[in-house]
Amino acid sequence: xxxxxxxxxxxxxxxxxxxxxxxxxxxxxxxxxxxxxxxxxxxxxxxxxxxxxxxxxxxxxxxxxxxxxxxxxxxxxxxxxxxxxxxxxxxxxxxxxxxxxxxxxxxxxxxxxxxxxxxxxxxxxxxxxxxxxxxxxxxxxxxxxxxxxxxxxxxxxxxxxxxxxxxxxxxxxxxxxxxxxxxxxxxxxxxxxxxxxxxxxxxxxxxxxxxxxxxxxxxxxxxxxxxxxxxxxxxxxxxxxxxxxxxxxxxxxxxxxxxxxxxxxxxxxxxxxxxxxxxxxxxxxxxxxxxxxxxxxxxxxxxxxxxxxxxxxxxxxxxxxxxxxxxxxxxxxxxxxxxxxx
Numbered sequence: 001x002x003x004x005x006x007x008x009x010x011x012x013x014x015x016x017x018x019x020x021x022x023x024x025x026x027x028x029x030x031x032x033x034x035x036x037x038x039x040x041x042x043x044x045x046x047x048x049x050x051x052x053x054x055x056x057x058x059x060x061x062x063x064x065x066x067x068x069x070x071x072x073x074x075x076x077x078x079x080x081x082x083x084x085x086x087x088x089x090x091x092x093x094x095x096x097x098x099x100x101x102x103x104x105x106x107x108x109x110x111x112x113x114x115x116x117x118x119x120x121x122x123x124x125x126x127x128x129x130x131x132x133x134x135x136x137x138x139x140x141x142x143x144x145x146x147x148x149x150x151x152x153x154x155x156x157x158x159x160x161x162x163x164x165x166x167x168x169x170x171x172x173x174x175x176x177x178x179x180x181x182x183x184x185x186x187x188x189x190x191x192x193x194x195x196x197x198x199x200x201x202x203x204x205x206x207x208x209x210x211x212x213x214x215x216x217x218x219x220x221x222x223x224x225x226x227x228x229x230x231x232x233x234x235x236x237x238x239x240x241x242x243x244x245x246x247x248x249x250x251x252x253x254x255x256x257x258x259x260x261x262x263x264x265x266x267x268x269x270x271x272x273x274x275x276x277x278x279x280x281x282x283x284x285x286x287x288x289x290x291x292x293x294x295x296x297x298x299x300x301x302x303x304x305x306x307x308x309x310x311x312x313x314x315x316x317x318x319x320x321x322x323x324x325x326x327x328x329x330x331x332x333x334x335x336x337x338x339x340x341x342x
Contacts, residue, residue, distance in 0.1 A: 001025060001094060005057050008038065009075050011090055012083045014059070018073030022056050027091065030055065033072075040084040059083050096154065098136060114151065126163065144180070150207070162219065164202035171205060174213040174235070179203050183218040183225075183241025183259060197221060199241060206230075212237065212253070221259075228265070246283065264299065274306070286311070 005022045009015065028037035030046055033055025040059035041050050050058060051068045058072045059080045066074075077083040101107070102121040113131035120139030125131075129143055132151035137143070141155055144163035155161070155173045162180030173179070185197035201220025205227045211217070212235035217225060220242045227239075228247040238256040239245065245257075246265035255269055258277030263269075267281065270289030275281070282299035292306030302311040320327070 003038075005073050005075060008057065008087065012059070012075060012077050012086060014075040014077040014083065015062070016073065016075055018057075018070075020073075022073040024056050027088065028055055030058065033058075038087070040080045042079075042081040042084070059087070096136060102139070120157065132169070138175075156213075162203075164219070165205070166202065167205045168207035168209070168229070170207055171209045171211070173211045174215075176214045177211050178216045179205070179211075180219045181216060183221055185221050185241065185259075201225065201241070203227070206247075209233070215239075218259075234271070240277065252289065288314075 002023045002025045004020065005016050005018070006020045024036055024038040026037045028034060028039050030039040030041055030049045030053050033039045033053040035054055035056055037055045038057040038059070039053060039055040041047065041064070050060070050072065051070065053072055055072050057075060059075050059077060061080055062076045062078055064074070064076065098118040099116050101117065101119045105119055105121055105123045107125045108127045108129065110127050111125045111129045111131070113135070114133035116134045117131060118136040120137060120141065122139050123137055123141045125143050126145040126147070128146045131149045132153070134152045135149055136154045138155060138157040140157050141159045143161045144165070146163050147161050147165045149167045150169035150171070152170045153167055156175040158175045159173050159177045160179070165180045180203045182199040185199055186194040187197055188194050199219050199221050201223050203217050203219050203225045206229040208230045209227055211233045214235050215233050215237040217227065217239045218241045219225060223242060225239065225242055226244045228245060230248040231245050232250040234251060234253040236253050237251055240257060240259040242260040243257050244262045246263055246267065248265055249263055249267040249269070251269040252271035254271050255273045255275070257263070257275045260278045261275055261281065263281045264283035264285060266283055267285045269287045270291070272290045273287050274292045276294040279293070279296050281293070281297045282301065284300040285297050286302040287293065287308065288304035288311060290306065291304050291308040294307050297303065303309060304311045304314040
C-alpha cells in the first residue's frame with residue numbers, strides 16, 4: 001500500500017518541502033532508508049544521515065534547516081518522534097484492517113457477534129460465545145463455550161481462550177496466549193498419590209489490557225482470576241489461579257506468579273521475577289528483574305534480590321557480596337597472625 005507525501009502530511013498536519021507526489025510503501029530507520037521508504041529525524045546525533053539517506057520521505061522538526069543538498073522530501077512537523085509514532089499506529093491499523101469470516105472456520109449456532117467482525121480461517125467459536133463490535137480474531141484461534149469478548153479486541157493467531165472467560169474492550173492478545181487453562185490444583189492422599197482438584201472458576205480480563213505472546217493465565221479454582229484495567233503483560237508470563245493484578249501494572253517477560261497472590265495497581269515488575277502464592281503486593285511497587293518475592297510488600301517499595309529486600313540495601317550489600325572471598329582471606333590471615341602473637 002502506497003502513500004504520497006501529501007497524504008502523509010495531511011495525517012500528520014505537516015508541511016512539505018520537496019516533491020508532494022513522492023510515494024512510499026514502507027518504514028525505515030534513517031541510516032537504513034531506501035527508495036520507497038519513509039523515515040524520521042528526531043535525535044540530533046543522527047543529523048548527518050539525512051544528507052546520505054536513500055529514504056524517499058523524511059519527517060523532521062519545523063526548525064530543521066538543511067546545510068547541504070538533500071535527495072529526500074521533507075515533511076516538517078512540531079515533534080518528529082511523536083509524528084512518526086502516529087504514522088506507525090496508522091500504518092498498523094491499515095495493515096490489520098481485516099473484516100469478514102474466512103473459511104474453513106466453525107461457528108456454533110448460538111454465537112452472537114457485532115459489526116465488522118474478522119474471523120480468520122481454521123478458527124473455532126463454541127456455544128454461547130458473545131463478541132462485540134470491531135473484533136479481529138486471526139486464524140487458528142480457539143474460543144470456548146460461554147466466552148464473552150468486548151468491542152475493539154484483537155486476538156492474534158493461535159490463541160486459546162477457554163470456556164467462561166470474560167474479555168473487556170480494547171484488549172490485545174498476541175499469538176499463543178492461553179487464557180483459562182486449569183490452575184495447578186492437586187491434593188495428595190496418605191500414599192502421596194495426587195488427585196486433581198476441579199478448577200471451576202474463570203478468568204476476567206478488564207478493558208485496555210495487552211497480553212504478550214505465549215503468556216498463560218489460569219482459571220480460578222473458585223471465583224475468578226482477574227486482570228484489571230490497563231494491565232500490560234509481556235511475553236511468556238505465567239499467572240496462576242485466583243491471582244489478581246491491579247490496574248495499570250506492567251510485568252516483563254518470564255515472570256511467574258503463584259496462586260491467590262494479589263498485586264496492586266501501578267506496579268512495575270521486571271523480567272524473570274518469581275512471586276510466591278497467597279501474598280499481597282501493594283500499589284506502586286517496583287520489583288527488579290530476577291527477584292524472588294516470598295512475603296507481603298507494602299505500597300511504593302522498590303526491592304531486589306532473592307529473597308528480595310530493599311533496592312538500595314541490596315546495592316550496598318552487593319559490593320560486599322563480590323568481595324566476600326577477599327574478606328574471608330583477610331580474616332583468615334588476621335586470625336593466624338593473632339594466633340601466632342598469642
